[in-house]
Amino acid sequence: MAIALQVKKLTEQLEEYNYQYYVLDEPSISDAQYDAVFQQLKAIESEHPHLLHENSPTQKVGGQALSKFEQVAHEMPMLSLDNMFNDEALQAFIQRASDKSIKEVAFCIEPKLDGLAVSIIYEHGLLVQAATRGDGHTGENVTANVKTISNIPLRLRGDNIPQRLEVRGEVFMPQLGFDKLNARLEALGEKSFVNPRNAAAGSLRQLDSKIAASRPLAFYCYAVGVFDGDLENSQYARMQQLKGWGLPVSSEISRVQGLDACLAYYRNIVTQRESLGYAIDGVVYKVDDIDLQDKLGFVARAPRWASAYKFAAEEAITRVENVEFQVGRTGAITPVAKLRPVFVGGVTVSNATLHNQDEIARLGILIGDDVVVRRAGDVIPQVARVLLENRDLSQTQEIHFPSVCPVCSSALERIVGEATIRCTGGLYCAAQRKEAIKHFASRKALDIDGLGNKLVALLVDHDLIKDPAQLFDLTLAQISTLPRMGSVSAKKVLNSLQVSKKTTLSRFLYALGIREVGEATANNLAMHYKNLSALQDAGIEALKEVADVGDIVAKNIYYFFRQPSNLQVVNRLLEAGVHWPDIQAVESTTQTLVGQTFVITGSFANISRSDIKSELQALGAKVSGSVSKKTNTLIAGTAAGSKLEKAQALDINIMDEQQLFTLLNKQ
Ligand code: IVH
Numbered sequence: 001m002a003i004a005l006q007v008k009k010l011t012e013q014l015e016e017y018n019y020q021y022y023v024l025d026e027p028s029i030s031d032a033q034y035d036a037v038f039q040q041l042k043a044i045e046s047e048h049p050h051l052l053h054e055n056s057p058t059q060k061v062g063g064q065a066l067s068k069f070e071q072v073a074h075e076m077p078m079l080s081l082d083n084m085f086n087d088e089a090l091q092a093f094i095q096r097a098s099d100k101s102i103k104e105v106a107f108c109i110e111p112k113l114d115g116l117a118v119s120i121i122y123e124h125g126l127l128v129q130a131a132t133r134g135d136g137h138t139g140e141n142v143t144a145n146v147k148t149i150s151n152i153p154l155r156l157r158g159d160n161i162p163q164r165l166e167v168r169g170e171v172f173m174p175q176l177g178f179d180k181l182n183a184r185l186e187a188l189g190e191k192s193f194v195n196p197r198n199a200a201a202g203s204l205r206q207l208d209s210k211i212a213a214s215r216p217l218a219f220y221c222y223a224v225g226v227f228d229g230d231l232e233n234s235q236y237a238r239m240q241q242l243k244g245w246g247l248p249v250s251s252e253i254s255r256v257q258g259l260d261a262c263l264a265y266y267r268n269i270v271t272q273r274e275s276l277g278y279a280i281d282g283v284v285y286k287v288d289d290i291d292l293q294d295k296l297g298f299v300a301r302a303p304r305w306a307s308a309y310k311f312a313a314e315e316a317i318t319r320v321e322n323v324e325f326q327v328g329r330t331g332a333i334t335p336v337a338k339l340r341p342v343f344v345g346g347v348t349v350s351n352a353t354l355h356n357q358d359e360i361a362r363l364g365i366l367i368g369d370d371v372v373v374r375r376a377g378d379v380i381p382q383v384a385r386v387l388l389e390n391r392d393l394s395q396t397q398e399i400h401f402p403s404v405c406p407v408c409s410s411a412l413e414r415i416v417g418e419a420t421i422r423c424t425g426g427l428y429c430a431a432q433r434k435e436a437i438k439h440f441a442s443r444k445a446l447d448i449d450g451l452g453n454k455l456v457a458l459l460v461d462h463d464l465i466k467d468p469a470q471l472f473d474l475t476l477a478q479i480s481t482l483p484r485m486g487s488v489s490a491k492k493v494l495n496s497l498q499v500s501k502k503t504t505l506s507r508f509l510y511a512l513g514i515r516e517v518g519e520a521t522a523n524n525l526a527m528h529y530k531n532l533s534a535l536q537d538a539g540i541e542a543l544k545e546v547a548d549v550g551d552i553v554a555k556n557i558y559y560f561f562r563q564p565s566n567l568q569v570v571n572r573l574l575e576a577g578v579h580w581p582d583i584q585a586v587e588s589t590t591q592t593l594v595g596q597t598f599v600i601t602g603s604f605a606n607i608s609r610s611d612i613k614s615e616l617q618a619l620g621a622k623v624s625g626s627v628s629k630k631t632n633t634l635i636a637g638t639a640a641g642s643k644l645e646k647a648q649a650l651d652i653n654i655m656d657e658q659q660l661f662t663l664l665n666k667q
Pocket of ligand 1: 078082112133222223303
């Protein structure tokens with residue numbers, strides 16, 4: 001008993017020190033003193049393993065490596081932000097967000113951290129799950145790695161903590177840590193990272209949490225996702241609340257009113273940018289009042305109540321040494337300026353796209369010219385302008401667009417009204433073949449693990465495959481004889497190919513690489529037509545009824561399915577066993593909970609809340625966040641709180657975990 005109490009005391013002591021150090025930035029003890037307490041707790045825990053709690057402050061070192069990350073569905077989608085690039089856009093945003101009933105709307109202003117978005121869920125104050133943003137709807141479960149990040153508390157402190165609280169924020173790598181990490185990697189002869197953002201992303205996606213633990217990552221909260229209970233009704237006040245519970249929040253956040261104050265914040269942070277110690281790429285303006293946020297709502301993937309004012313792109317001067325022509329997946333020929341390497345916007349740039357012939361003419365650019373290159377965030381580097389005053393005609397040379405495809409020598413075509421020149425070779429062209437297969441295997445398409453760019457290039461160059469369908473004819477012997485491919489990796493690839501056959505209609509449609517059919521359009525098409533043959537038979541006018549499909553996309557889809565070589569690939573894929581659940585059949589035979597509303601509360605021993613939610617939704621149920629008269633059933637786990645009381649008061653059907661399993665199995 002005395003020992004248990006001591007563990008509790010030491011734990012609380014360390015948690016308090018962490019809070020002072022990471023959140024308040026006011027340490028009260030020295031590192032050595034901290035270390036002494038830490039070692040004391042560790043010693044007791046190793047002597048009494050039953051007293052070791054998984055959220056103990058000593059557990060920030062990582063554990064067993066994973067073989068892959070599990071997928072996590074976000075209960076509330078993780079959105080992105082609209083961008084603004086000048087003061088006028090900020091003014092327009094403030095006007096749009098202003099409500100006539102309020103004299104002057106207040107904004108919470110925050111630095112736009114340049115890392116990656118993460119969602120962290122605390123239940124009963126304990127960190128239970130962390131996930132990446134992914135596509136906004138589903139991300140990857142990176143709990144083991146996030147738990148190793150020093151300034152993220154494993155347990156929240158203070159009072160009135162919501163039973164369940166999802167905080168969202170940015171994982172990033174401070175500049176000092178980044179420099180040290182790169183020095184360390186270089187000393188070991190390993191590849192260093194080009195910028196802190198990539199380093200943060202690479203570290204967070206380590207399957208081995210011990211490696212993640214060795215990386216100097218940090219986190220700042222900027223939003224609340226789902227939560228039980230009451231929170232402040234203002235963004236700024238919520239951030240203070242999170243801080244009070246021990247969560248790290250940027251000290252740069254501020255609440256202001258009026259355009260002038262909004263602009264002043266921006267101008268001020270621009271001057272401080274270099275001394276912050278971490279990379280930011282702009283400033284985020286958020287309507288402070290949460291009710292007003294709700295009233296403003298969302299458009300597509302971004303809120304109307306928030307917007308990011310991005311910093312001007314960085315520029316640098318360098319020389320064009322050559323121009324090469326690349327052939328893309330759809331045959332588009334893109335001129336690429338080969339530059340004398342120059343450091344700009346956080347990376348060394350040696351290529352910049354020149355887009356097309358019109359852009360070359362607009363820039364008036366020659367090989368040998370000095371140019372201004374510009375790079376912002378993750379955007380492809382651009383040539384902003386030519387420094388004509390530096391031009392030396394004896395050293396420059398005109399850029400000649402090729403007359404045939406530089407890869408396969410097929411004829412080129414330029415469609416009237418389009419700026420792009422394309423190779424007409426289709427899958428005959430090795431470049432298009434490689435790109436089409438890479439796209440087919442990519443994460444958002446069939447997600448074929450282990451089939452990376454290098455292997456695709458080898459397979460095509462060795463003439464083993466000509467189209468995506470032939471991937472499924474590959475044999476172990478064929479793959480393992482390729483350079484640098486042992487039989488172990490070859491077996492892995494074959495296994496991934498097998499696994500990838502089970503997919504969804506929307507991934508399949510996306511994988512086909514129909515021009516201008518991205519992930520979202522593929523999803524809309526799948527939802528609308530529910531099966532492939534209905535979509536294949538659809539006419540242009542019918543296709544235009546699908547959300548987001550305009551005239552051009554409709555024609556692209558229509559003609560894709562009228563091209564015999566495409567139909568052949570589609571049929572061979574189906575023959576190879578590529579399949580997906582039939583959306584129509586799934587809906588009509590198993591949608592037994594249509595019209596019913598469920599609310600989920602508490603924690604569950606054998607299933608996560610997000611799994612319960614998706615299982616219920618798959619049966620057609622609506623899952624809502626709060627109990628009301630419209631609720632049909634409350635699924636209550638252990639430690640259910642106010643929702644359970646409310647459901648009881650309203651005489652709503654209540655199910656426990658056991659009953660839920662009976663319901664799910666029975667259905
Ligand atoms: S709020 C609904 N606040 O920017 C609004 N995002 O472009 C959701 N980011 O995915 C985002 N700092 O990764 C917000 N203070 C901040 C941010 C921030 C960085 C990132 C975040 C998000 C992306 C959107």
